[in-house]
Amino acid sequence: MKFTEGYWLRSERANAIYASQAYIVEKIPNGMRVVAPERVIHSREGALDVATITTEFTSTAENVIGVRSYHYEAYESGEATFKKNTNPQEVTVSIDEDEAVMTAGQLTVRVNRKEWQYQFEVEGKVLTSCGFRNLAYMQYDRKDATRFPEDNYLLADYKPYMLTELVLQPGECVYGLGERFTAFVKNGQVVETWNEDGGTSSQVAYKSIPFYMTSRGYGIFVDHTANVSFEVASEKVEYVGFSVPGEELRYQFIYGENNQEILSRYTALTGKPALPPAWSFGLWLSTSFTTDYDEETTSSFIQGMKERDIPLRVFHFDCFWMKEFHWSDLEWDERIFPDTAAMLKRYKKRGLKISLWINPYIAQGTEFFKEGAAKGYLLKRQDGKGIKQLDSWQPGMGLVDFTNPKAVEWYTNKLRKLLEMGVDCFKTDFGERIPIDVEYFDGSDPVSMHNYYTFLYNQAVFDLLKEVKGEKEAVVFARSATAGSQQFPVHWGGDSSASYASMAETLRGGLSFAMSGFSFWSHDIGGFELTTTADLYKRWVQFGLLSTHSRLHGSKSYRVPWLFDEEASEVLKKFTKLKCQLMPYIYQMAVKARDTGVPVMRPMVLVFDEDPAVKYLDMQYMLGESLLVAPIFQENGEVDYYLPHGKWTHLLSGEIREGGCWYHDQYDYFSLPLYVSPNTLLAVGANKEKPDYDYTSGITFHLYQLADGNKAAAKVPGLKGEIMMISSAERIGNKIILSTSKLAKDMGFVLHDICNLKDIQGASYSVDGDKVKIIPEEKEVIVEI
Template sequence: MNAVKYFLVVLVYVGMYLNLFGQSQTPEDCFAYTVDRNEVTFHCLDSAKIKLKLASSSVIKIWYAPDGKFQRSNESFAVINEELEEISNIQVSESASAYEIFTGPLRIRVNRKPFQLQIFDKWQKLLFGGYQDQGFQYSGTEVKAVNLLRDDEHFFGLGEKSGSLDRRGQSYKMWNSDKPCYGINEDPLYKSIPFFMSSYNYGIFFDNTYLTEFDFGASSNDYYSFSAPDGEMIFYFIFGKDYKEIINGYTQLTGKPIMPPKWALGFSQSRGMLTNEALSREIATGYRERQIPCDIIYQDIGWVEGLQNFEWWKERYQNPKQMLSDLADDGFKVVVSQDPVISQSTIQQWKEADSLGYFTTDVRTHKTYDMPWPWGGNCGVVDFTNPEVADWWGQYQQKPLDDGVKGFWTDMGEPAWSNEESTDRLYMKHHLGMHDEIHNVYGLTWDKVVTEQFEKRNPNQRVFQMTRAAYAGLQRYTFGWSGDAGNGSNVLEGWQQFENQIPVALSAGMGLIPFWATDISGYCGDIEDYDAMAELYVRWLQFGVFNPISRAHHEGNNAVEPWLFGDKAEKASKKAIELKYQLFPYLYTYAREAYDTGLPIMRAMILEYPNDPEALKAEHQFMFGQELLVAPVTKQRAKVKQVYLPAGEWINFFTGESYEGGQWIGYPVTLDDIPVFVKSGSIIPMMPVMQYIHQVQDYPITFRVYGPDDPSSFTLYEDDGVTNDYKKNIFSSTLVTNTLGNEGQKIVTVERKHEAREATPRSIIIELTIKSSPKRVSLDGQKLKLTNSKKIVESEVDQEFWSYDKNSGKLHIKFSDSDGKRKIEIQ
């Protein structure tokens, strides 16, 4: 490619797809087809071809080649499996007007003249179709798909995006951008996940890494479109009976999300200038002295002496190995930041990488691209698309791991300051292509190297890696956080940015980022009045503890430890953090479900209630798993939180008060309150509060059994929490069921269903709310003794009792966990 080509690329981006190459064209009439196992290629006039590949009966790969050449510059960065079912010898029905393919759940129709692709379900309902004869368009290098838009059609997805969950009437771009203090409708942001779902029971993954655009009816009420200025028109149609099935189909294509180590689901503390040993020890002491649970202390980029040589800054860390050891003895894990660049002032490493050709290059000079960086001076951008870079980088990043560091957060991987207007970056050349193609996947290629090198050098250990910039497929390597949220002009006015984090989180979850975090307190803005900031901090934290990964973080030296915001804020924060730890068994069970299915843990209401129109409106609350509904308070000085309860009975998690669903309720709140409701008929596993995850190994498990006499169940998942053995299905599971016997007695059973690791002796406590004290409680047919509630908690593992508190209506039954099935009967 020559300099003229690069200049034209720049003009395309600056001019927002100015038509430099003439009029847009569409495929002409199709006159023939060929079949090759699970692929059908349709031949059209002017050499155009459209290939349909049946990855399964419900997932169709669609590839439009205007020149008839099915070639791509790089294999997909996201899709790792296109053979989801064994399909061969596709039968094509041919008529004068169309070709048709029947897959079981789908009927695919290709109209011959003019060309038009339509996909129906087996009941002949049109799900997806090209708009008139304009379904596919190309102009020069630009490709575009234009599709029929129905009046009642809604769209969700695109990963981590701001604004309303419903994308209808809006347009979006995919261009990983460094947007500190981003607005509530700002676009694009840090991650590019070109996958969305329609209320017409299908999803689309547009597998193009360029600056793609999505117009969901912003331009017309008759059609929507997705397009790219270059690359291939390849997309996958994913059919599902609901959004969960569609997400599962996308997961099969792009890979399962890795599970974090168990301690990653605890609470963590960070700040921009948490970059020295003394401060790290001081924060650790502060948590333990106040008995506020915490598992992780982060170190931001200033921990390194040179960017990015992975050497501790000697003036800031007197004895880093001893620090890490001492913190580990007190239950703390340390996670450090890494950037994807090497500063020119880190002379030895920069010269090494430059001589080996490990940097991106500038096509104008054919030398290492000179990248301005927010700190450390100008840098070379490490080219992670070069296979030779991986081992080299892995050797460097292993140094702090050998010292005792437990993981990384990969920051600034856009790479930093690379926004749409940064057109000079387009002169950057990577091993696998020019920057316009690689930009959106740059962070993903880095995350891949970090994880694969970690696993190579730390066999069978789970990686902890949390990333800011990425592309579809990131779930195979990393977790995500939402970047620099908050109000930089006035931190106290960050309420809207905070509220916006809820739909951002839920959208991220639907884009296969189940393990996600917000910067609790918001990253942006100087905190000058901690008393004035206290309410916003507490409310952000009350939302943040329901993020699978919970981190308090703020820019610069703005400290955001809970005790800095006053006694009331500290008390409310401690209560919220303790709740996170109590719910760990429940959360960890859903972490496994996320691995198995791709379903998020924080779920938009529409995932659980897709046919409820009000669920679509309730985008500032969410389901936490299937059983818990969480509605964080997001308004300043709020006295009441409006909560939507879907049909059925709902129970206040804290008070036991019952509510009839199918309505919005006004829920009274104080600073301490997080509105949390349990779906009636649920069973919630819990553990005692600990100062860090599994501080006590043989802790009792409490199963809270809620609601009516209808049968209910919950399967608790457990594994060692630190190895990759979960991928080999080495785990334990316990099935708890709640039913009603023939004589009206309540029956609760506890049964080990899967035991693939050594079990720790422990107690099990069953907690129910009933109106009066039972006449009899038996375990495995033997009458249990009645005792007081305090003794239930304090008794030894092998002691078995029951107690009833008439004031709260709580019945507790304690017994030892053992192999086989335990049966409790309550008369």
């Protein structure tokens, strides 16, 4: 939100009160408080008829400092608040005539008392600062008060806003702010964190997250559930400005020695992700949205996948499992599915998990709506005239009030019956266009609930899944999100279109989402709107199966591969089986995401933050810490991609390339740039048919480009996220020491690019070109080269 007209002038609609001097500084529990008048005070007289802005700095957690700036202290906004996991650290505060300094851990905030400025430092390095006219209380659209009773006596009428601006250094890049499909680097953008159903080709977002991080080593979490307006080097090109309506502004300043540490601290504060079940990483097939289907149709799809040897793990029923005009009464349409229980039982015997589409909107005319309205379980009108109803999705629909515990129980009990029938998970669609002229059961401010609604909605469904299916089996497929929603995976990218441009913007949104603290993400393979070409379908399949979660889904047309061409079936089979083989590695990265909050799909800048070449890269990514993926966005199969420094090995071809430079290649549909980073011990499974299996059985550890003095390790998880075995490789001069915590059945090692093998102790082996295949006989194997 802009409050100025160029550098010199304020907007005609804005009256500004700026913090001008750190006049009063005092210690408070766990921090310090600074009172800043709107003008510099030179005498006692100057302390009269002056407004102030008070800022409190407190320790929130390790290397996290909370900042709260306010105008009127006792103002009660009624806004919903994010749940935070705080762990305050010991602080030291020193105050003298010139400055006040507070230190907590490595992080210091220094306040200049002679003029208004505070800055964040680590070991003497200034990360950012807030100075002249950077902290303000804005009175927007002000009508001045008068001294006359008949004309606005002492009643200034305006909309209050709090504004903070933090300086950007030359070359500093800003990332995050949710799943945004605009440019990956957010500099120059105006971002409103207001969730909307906008597709993947606009400036609005399904998942607005008031958190950003920069290339200078810090992150900012603006702790407000309502809309936060960000001016990212836009209103003032030297700053990131953020403003909120009301009398106070709260944010958390998060320092990290690298980008992954910043994300880890942010997710420690707002919630680590749950670990999705391993089966959810397999291939999902959907009915699509408005297509015609019944049991005969869905069974033919499932059989068609089996006949083509394409491993299918989840079958999803979209909206029309319910009757038209009955969404979401959560009742099967018995005209189309007359014996649902038997159908689900047959599908479960085929080894499939079942997903159902739901949303929190209930159409009038259904018994579910009547019951919810009668019991007060739906959002109410503010004028007291009953239930808030809309025609925007279903006729006369009402919205479940998730602030009412009885409403949550009522809604989830309906879902519970579906789970007992054999359903395994739910696609928790919608949750973005939540009206603000409503009344909540708990009295929450409806403007702040617009975004926070999705948190309560997905939390309710996720908690039910944990209760009924077990904590290790809970997974949703959510479209909307806010800060903290990463605790309820998985999320998908919403309504893309069948074009290369939309495929690219989908990836861009996913990378921004990852920089916002979300670890598990998917997208509609082939695009949602329109019908893809066979060419685009096959390219999107590559991208989709090299994402954490992989779903075939569309709008008005089916997404089974043989409807495009037979080669599409072969491409889908290849990459689905490849993903199954990579599951020991992928699930290892998923467990790491659960523990650290570092996402599985990682923008290049999240991994190689010291390489200036990667700051703007948004058409390639790392799948975990060791696999580089560059999807292909051209019909001719050509692709440009960058390899960071070191020797990289193509996973499929074995070709070795030197990093630190760009490459231009052309690929058929059965390959793409998929490179293993140097110093990697990659765990590859023996099962190509499903994603959830005993990863230790028949496992092979592939060693790539281990440099002298380096050590690489692989932790193989079990299906509940526990570590089943650890293997490692260490190179000391001309020796490579292979170690394993367990001699698993049929396990082995493969050493790549070994040209001068001398001897191997503790194992049998064979040589195939520059590959050495090793079957360990002891837990430690010594290789001499």
